[in-house]
Amino acid sequence: MYTQFELGRNFLVRAEHNSDLIQFVTELAEKEGITVATFTAIGALKRAKLEFYDQEKHEYREIALDSPQEIASCVGNISVTDGRTFVHAHAVLADKNGNTKAGHLLEGVVFAAEVHLRELKGAKLERKYDTVTGLSLWET
Numbered sequence: 001m002y003t004q005f006e007l008g009r010n011f012l013v014r015a016e017h018n019s020d021l022i023q024f025v026t027e028l029a030e031k032e033g034i035t036v037a038t039f040t041a042i043g044a045l046k047r048a049k050l051e052f053y054d055q056e057k058h059e060y061r062e063i064a065l066d067s068p069q070e071i072a073s074c075v076g077n078i079s080v081t082d083g084r085t086f087v088h089a090h091a092v093l094a095d096k097n098g099n100t101k102a103g104h105l106l107e108g109v110v111f112a113a114e115v116h117l118r119e120l121k122g123a124k125l126e127r128k129y130d131t132v133t134g135l136s137l138w139e140t
């Protein structure tokens, strides 16, 4: 099963210093009336929280990074969960030595970051709780 979308507007936006990257992308989407999109981001974070999903316990384990990090890569998408804008992002973050940690990006305090948001137009893309994985997944 899959859903096809048309490419809508493209946004290149500098994320606000000290904002939370996830919150920043959420607010940008809501302000522009975007409910489905993909995005990438590069730049640097002051600190971040990543998560690893334990596939047996069905729970997230937090990986706190309390030092400055380069956003070596950040990819994500936007859809709707329980009627609200939901931003899902994963990131590869590099410390001052270039050592990386990666995972589900829970939060990241922006030092400086550039976001490329690509609006997708078409059907509504909603997440629903999936009993097999314990995650909220797309209903396509």
Ligand code: ZN
Residues within 6 Å of the ligand: 088, 089, 090, 104, 105
């Ligand atoms: Zn994730």
